[in-house]
Amino acid sequence: MIPSIAVGSTHRHSAFYHDILDGLRAESKHLPSKYFYDETGDRLFQQIMNCPEYYPTRCEMEIMQEQSKDMARLFTAHSPAFNLVELGPGDATKSWFLLRELQRKHAAFTYYPIDISTNVISWLETKLPVTLPGIRLHGLNGEYLEKMQQVKSFSPNPKIVLFMGANIGNMTVPRAIQFCRQLHDHMQPGDLLLIGFDLKKHPRTILDAYNDRQGITRAFNLNLLTRINRELDADFNTDLFEHYPTYDPGTGACKSYLISLADQTVHVAGKAVSFRENEAVHMEISQKYSLEETANLAAQSGFQPVHTFLDSKKWFADVLWQRLP
Ligand code: AVJ
Secondary structure (H helix, E strand, O other), X not given: OOOOOOOOHXXXXXXXXXXXXXXXXOOOOEOOHHHHOOHHHHHHHHHHHOOOOOOHHHHHHHHHHHHHHHHHHHHHHHOOEEEEEEEOOOOOOOHHHHHHHHHHOOOEEEEEEEXXXXXXXXXXXXXXXXXXXXXXXXXXXXXXXXXXXXXXXXXXXXXXXXXXOOHHXXXXXXXXXXXXXXXXXXXXXXXXXXXXXXXXXXXXXXXXXXXXXXXXXXXHHHHHHHHXXXXXXXXXXXXXXXXXXXXXXXXXXXXXEXXXXXXXXXXXXXXXXXXXXXXXXEEEEEEOEOHHHHHHHHHHHOEEEEXXXXXXXXXXXXXXXXXXX
């Protein structure tokens, strides 16, 4: 029998299709937050970063504005010539301060931003040479680890890897350990890694950051349902799901859920998915760390902490690690 070419067949093999349906069919329903970032999601995230309640971006920006000089000093002392690899640079507004300091010091480095979005890479390749004339820049479009491997074939120089913006928070702690071990395996002994962590602080401050009064974070979560409707021929009614952010100060896990407000059946690419009233769909984790916990993560993944850069409120840390042999 030849399988019939049914409605939705164009989606059948996409990773998006499989990830969404697997998540919705699981015992505890979940949707991967990496899919938040379509065009609308990118715009909503920009708006979140401007919300009064969403502090992490401003804290890390302060670190980069105030301490890039110290960072650049540590980097150039480490190696006269190096490859500066940035994972998920966004518009590089934060790393820009570091790049400028490195240029001022006439450091011999090539900047390799790695991003899954072609837009991000082409934007950086057009814009950065304007404000940072003479920058040696080689954008790479694709998966982090795969592209890191490729950097080695371009240049044998030591690597300094940046993974900022608390993006590591979107992994559970076990996943973060696994990811840092993979980074370790893609680096050489002595190479440096700078990771941004959102730190534990008053639980109310954290919860408010994911529950802004303007409802932008709510829209950010619901937008994934709209994206699924558009790209997978689904029929979610976003009015029947409620944004429910949580923060557990014990574990440091900040999790967002969508709660079904009714017994309902939704169709995704022709497949029926049922929700009970009050059933939760886990959307995103933004894990918070203490400084001790970041040091434990380093120890468990083959790195030695070298330096900690904190903002004035001590709400955010960019930690510098060195890869052990
Ligand atoms: C981009 C992953 C750091 O988890 O704080 C912001 C994304 N989600 N508000 C975060 C996000 C809801 C953000 N990161």
